[in-house]
Amino acid sequence: MSTLTDPPNEGFRLSMLINDTRYRSLTFQVIAAIVLALCIWYLGNNLIQNLRAAGLNISYTFLGDPSGYDINQRLVEYDSQSSHAKAALVGLLNTLLVAFLACITATVFGVIAGVLRLSNNWLVSKLMAVYVEIFRNIPVLIWIIIIFTIMTAVLPGPREFRGDNATSSMLFDAFAFTNRGIYIPMPWFENGIFASTAMNWLLVLAGFAGSWIAAHQINVWANNKQESTGVRPKTTALILAAWLVPFLALMLIMGLTWEYPELKGFNFSGGIKVGGPLIALWFALSIYTGAFIAENVRAGIQAVSKGQTEAASALGLRPRRVMNLVVLPQALRVIIPPLISNFLNITKNSSLAIAVGYADITATLGGITLNQTGRAIECVLLLMLFYLTASLTISMVMNVYNASVKLKER
């Protein structure tokens, strides 16, 4: 009865490769794969020929050789007899150090500037607008150089602290701002529980972790009490005690003392020396990125509609609770993703350390080691691998966080 039949089987024609949507994407992908393979083959071939012509090979054994150079700023034991791998590790730790410090201070600067820019005070908000525009529109490299110049050209040398009529003096007899770096007092323990200083500090850290857990438990207890009785017990004193008591007890038991920097001969000794390059890089990165964070904070706060605040007040929440329970959670959802990408930028911009001679991984592995060994390809690849790992780790954390604060929609 049906007159409809299947369309005649046409068979495969060559033009279907490009005109038939079933095959077209396959065609394009095959072409792309061929082009990619050709490119890789061409570049690889050139690389092999060039290396052969220059009498080089790719090998990472140079990492075990003694580096032969000194690094001033270091977090782990290192001397010029240590291997290149150790020098790279020192650089890596220095990168993480400056990135970590700059992330914290940049957030502080950014939050303050962002909030003040929304202030009712005309003068303050204009001042903050000027800060943001000036720092966002001038390259960070110029800022790093400017602040490094302030450090080296404006601050007094150690010799000016000497003698009876010294032209410079130490702040509170504890802090010395010199053009070689800033000297601050160093805390240490007279009768530490462990033999090594690091273990003692770990103990203090463990104490803080304990305090944090205790404070959290107090909050949980107060919440339960409030749920069951309707009255929230006063927790301020308890929480304060949870934070302070273990810390103070530890400090007393281990006998915390401060070692002050002192002028000896031509230089200061004792205390902690924070090198000029570190300060310049740290401060420049924080104040530059702070301007970007200020804009994110402003956008985040402005993104919470006024109705939310008004509704919360109408429910009878006090201003602090309005901020904590209604405005901040919503603003943070807008602020955090760009904030973390700014942290990423700080980590990547810290590679500009090479301009002021701060021994980060770019300056050690990508600078001195590269120049001494001539292993350009290996060094640059290792350098990229490090930054790539750091960036991907941070963005992975960001994605996890984003997923957790995402609006739960149906």
Add this chain to the structure above:
Amino acid sequence: MSDTHAHSIAFVRDTEIPPSPPPAGETGAVKWLRENLFSNAVNSALTIASLLVIYILLSKTLPWLLNGVWTTSSLAECREVLQGKTGACFSVLTERWNQLLYGFKYPSDQYWRPNLALVLLLFAIAPVLFFDLPRKLLAFTAVYPFLAFWLIWGGTILAPIVALVGFAAGAFVFQTYGKSSFAVGFFGAIAAAFAVWIIGGMLIPDGASDNAMLQAVPSRDLGGFMLNLMLGVTCVSLSLPLGIALALGRQSDMPLIKWMCVVFIEFVRGVPLITLLFVASVMLAYFFPPESTVDLFLRVVIMITMFSAAYIAEVIRGGLAALPKGQYEAADSLGLDYPQAMRLIILPQALKISIPGIVNVAVGLFKDTTLVSVISMFDLVGMIRGPILASTEWNGVYWELLGFAALLFFVVCYGISQYSQWLERRLATDHR
């Protein structure tokens, strides 16, 4: 009624009193001050603190700026003129003006060439930035890159002409065959352009640059702020099409192409620009054919273009994702194929949404061009840190030079961001 009362009441005012002026504290400047600067204790404290900050800043910088010396030939002379007073030695700017702008190797009798190129750049870029201008001006924009190349590098005019003819041939092939099938037109255009370039390259005689109309200038002689501007303009304009292609590739249904784009974008965004510049300066040469000499400028342009293309791709991907799905579906239901849908429906809207992001990337990229000073190219910062501060005459003139560099970058970057805000207002079609 009122008549009867008029007799019994001693006095009735029959005219209105003119309104008395508001209290002195509620008008004009005083009111503004009270509302905006001294509304409460905290606010007053903030105001006073800000005034203090402004006073300290001005009291330090104003005498320095106003006492500036403009006409000495070395720092020592300048200090003599100042006689211990606070004051800036701006004479370093006037004396080294050409070095700051053009680098220290560009032949000084040829400065008119980059100047002319800059002026022409303004004309070429105007129809792109301000689309109320007649569209015919875009023809000049198309010719400009070749003209600017010839002006700045000099040498034989045949090379840019061959390049231009190659592009023209490609465009012609695309116009002719692209209507019926996008793929045929596109690949045909590439083939035609390459054919012209290869044949044309063979036709240019050896040594054509030797006694050309404009003296040839090698890339390593470029420097100063000119180098920053050239890198910025070249890399942004090259990375836009590349970024669009990468963004579309990342959205593609074809897994292989998608993953190629994802790996490229994430890799480039994951490493600092400085490592890419290291690649350009020490590593990239290994990947070119032996005996070929690709100069540092070109290698740097390649790496910076890749860098900014990855960022622009992410911005445009955001724009593509922000478009309502209905737009894609509407394009499909009209029967448009992929290239048509992208060109006519999707990209115009997605690019419009992406403008602020693209401008941010452009400003960031322009600022990042200062990083080339780290791989010993003498851009503005490289000139200041290298030849000028190291010279005996000007050893120690930090603030004037760094302030000048900061000012130049600020003017350009602030100008670009103001343009972007204007463009956003201009393109806003949702009447909110």
